[in-house]
Amino acid sequence: MQQQGRMKKTNINALNKVVNFQLLRRIFSYAKPYSERFYISIILALVLAIMSPIRPMLINFTLKRISADIGSPAKILMEFLLMVTLVQVGVLLLEVCLRFLFSYTTSWLGHRVVKDIRVAVYEKILSFNLRQFDKTPIGTLSTRTINDIEAINDIFSEGLIPIVADMLSIIAILSAMFYTNWQLTLVCIIPFPLLIIATYFFKESVNRSFISVRNAIASLNAFVQEHISGMQIIQAFTAEDREQAKFTTINRRHKDANIEAIFAYSVFFPVVEIVLAFSMGILVWFAARDAFHLGVNEAVTVTGNIVSFTLLLNLLFRPLRVIADKFNVLQMGMVAGERVLAVLDNKDVLKDSHEAVDFPIKGRVEFRNVSFQYVDGAPVLDNVSFSVDQGETMAIVGHTGSGKSTIISLINRLYQHQSGQILIDGQPIESFNIEYLRSKIAVVLQDVFLFSGSILDNVTLRNPAISKQEVIHAAKAIGIHDFIEQLPGGYDYHVMERGSTLSMGQRQLLSFIRALLYNPAILILDEATSSVDTQTEKLIQHAIDVLTADRTSIVIAHRLSTIRKATNILVLDQGKVIESGNHAELLENHGHYAHLIQLQRKFSED
Numbered sequence: 001m002q003q004q005g006r007m008k009k010t011n012i013n014a015l016n017k018v019v020n021f022q023l024l025r026r027i028f029s030y031a032k033p034y035s036e037r038f039y040i041s042i043i044l045a046l047v048l049a050i051m052s053p054i055r056p057m058l059i060n061f062t063l064k065r066i067s068a069d070i071g072s073p074a075k076i077l078m079e080f081l082l083m084v085t086l087v088q089v090g091v092l093l094l095e096v097c098l099r100f101l102f103s104y105t106t107s108w109l110g111h112r113v114v115k116d117i118r119v120a121v122y123e124k125i126l127s128f129n130l131r132q133f134d135k136t137p138i139g140t141l142s143t144r145t146i147n148d149i150e151a152i153n154d155i156f157s158e159g160l161i162p163i164v165a166d167m168l169s170i171i172a173i174l175s176a177m178f179y180t181n182w183q184l185t186l187v188c189i190i191p192f193p194l195l196i197i198a199t200y201f202f203k204e205s206v207n208r209s210f211i212s213v214r215n216a217i218a219s220l221n222a223f224v225q226e227h228i229s230g231m232q233i234i235q236a237f238t239a240e241d242r243e244q245a246k247f248t249t250i251n252r253r254h255k256d257a258n259i260e261a262i263f264a265y266s267v268f269f270p271v272v273e274i275v276l277a278f279s280m281g282i283l284v285w286f287a288a289r290d291a292f293h294l295g296v297n298e299a300v301t302v303t304g305n306i307v308s309f310t311l312l313l314n315l316l317f318r319p320l321r322v323i324a325d326k327f328n329v330l331q332m333g334m335v336a337g338e339r340v341l342a343v344l345d346n347k348d349v350l351k352d353s354h355e356a357v358d359f360p361i362k363g364r365v366e367f368r369n370v371s372f373q374y375v376d377g378a379p380v381l382d383n384v385s386f387s388v389d390q391g392e393t394m395a396i397v398g399h400t401g402s403g404k405s406t407i408i409s410l411i412n413r414l415y416q417h418q419s420g421q422i423l424i425d426g427q428p429i430e431s432f433n434i435e436y437l438r439s440k441i442a443v444v445l446q447d448v449f450l451f452s453g454s455i456l457d458n459v460t461l462r463n464p465a466i467s468k469q470e471v472i473h474a475a476k477a478i479g480i481h482d483f484i485e486q487l488p489g490g491y492d493y494h495v496m497e498r499g500s501t502l503s504m505g506q507r508q509l510l511s512f513i514r515a516l517l518y519n520p521a522i523l524i525l526d527e528a529t530s531s532v533d534t535q536t537e538k539l540i541q542h543a544i545d546v547l548t549a550d551r552t553s554i555v556i557a558h559r560l561s562t563i564r565k566a567t568n569i570l571v572l573d574q575g576k577v578i579e580s581g582n583h584a585e586l587l588e589n590h591g592h593y594a595h596l597i598q599l600q601r602k603f604s605e606d
Helices: 002-018 021-029 032-051 054-068 074-126 131-135 138-180 182-188 192-229 231-236 240-288 296-344 404-411 434-439 455-460 468-478 481-486 504-517 534-548 583-589 592-605
Strands: 365-375 378-388 393-398 419-424 441-444 522-526 552-556 568-573 576-581
Touching: 021 138, 021 296, 032 074, 032 138, 054 074, 054 138, 054 296, 074 138, 074 296, 138 182, 138 192, 138 296, 182 240, 182 296, 192 231, 192 240, 192 296, 231 240, 240 296, 365 404, 378 393, 378 404, 378 419, 378 568, 378 576, 393 404, 404 522, 404 552, 434 441, 441 504, 455 468, 455 504, 468 481, 468 504, 468 534, 504 534, 522 534, 534 552, 568 583, 568 592, 576 583, 576 592, 583 592
Parallel strands: 393 552, 393 568, 441 522, 522 552
Antiparallel strands: 365 378, 365 419, 568 576
16 A cells, blocks of 8 residues: 555656646636636637547548448439538538637637736836845846746647647547547557657657757846946947857857757657558558458448548647647746746845835934845944934945945835834834835935936826926926927937936936925935036036925935035945044044045045
């Protein structure tokens, strides 16, 4: 009994290696809203399987009937043949219509499921902790969202449901053959072991090559995405040849994997044709070996068997030709599904508060002994504490890598701190709904990201609640309205991807309009004047004065002249607060801040 139990468990494990039923169950759970279509496709598969041997059986029946009534009047035989022909045409038309419905239903179901999964994946990506994007290539996530999800569609349109339909057809055809003549059927399937062996090796070979193809596609997408984004650097440093060589290597892997699959197909299908021809030859030899000694009636019966079995064998080999390929499609769909579900199962998301604090944010920010690290063992912030009262401006200065930008990322909850507390208006930052919290915080970054679209779309982020008049009013307050009006199309001027048609200063001024439109309680400026000319800096400084008026502001700047008006200045070094106070107090201390001021003055004089 134990041995039988072990054998049964082994068989189940072997089956799970071929088909991961748990994974399929999860994928098919997305078809629950469309269960009616799913059941219709299964019923259609069953009906088509039953119908598949009907026409050959009718031909066999017709020839047997003719042989039995060979002496009957010609008129009766012609009427019978006409009736059988009409039935054949009717069965054929019905089968064509049902096959169309089956194909349409399975494809419709697959695309609906793919749409739902893609929405779920994109929604999940939007909720990821930002560190996921730090360690995952954008091209890889693009592959998961587009290519891999498309492969899941094949599970429905070319995978599991069509495989079930083909298996049912094979069973129905073999049943019809055994019913008609079991001896002839056994003779016809003599070459089948050769077909089974060929199918196994074909499936394994194509499966390996398809996995290589999927991996190569992911590598290609990641490489192309990254290098097109960084094309300016590649051309500036004449690295085209080196990068082309890398791309050629990745592309060669993709080509080799596809050629391996093509070779398997080129071998398998001729083998199937040879096995079919062998079966046909045995069929004709076995059925007709005594035909010369038979009478007319028996000869017609034998002819009916040969004709019907020839048609049945062709019908039998039609699904056998493609079933191995469909198994590979199914397996590749499951490989893609496993990758997609890994994205959906990723737990690295910021936990949102379902019982959010409902009072309006005024803008007081406090850090209490906050520590954070992107990578274990490499702290970026170490026991940082400070507070900014409502309406005050706090500046943060320090060398590159001291933790300035990390502080603003934590305030925005783009990352989750490991220890300590971050408070907004005295409430832990985790108690606020993330969407509400971020709607009350505006960030102007050093490297402003603009999307492909109009200036109006970029500053409103396609928020229908913001009118064009509000945008114009904000642009006038910032001092950039005249510049926008001079552009072709004005506020409808099309900004290319990443704002490549605008200067850095112009992009930053547009981001100030964006920040002003959302009327934040807390404003964060990250290196807003670090890489602009003097005239643009004056415009930006005016924009800063407009934005920071009567709202809590946290300013990060390398140009220390831009933060003299700050209520409090926080000096960071290696993730620790080493000084704090206003500009005058820090100069009197002759500490790190005073040293930075002296260095910048000397640099300006030089």
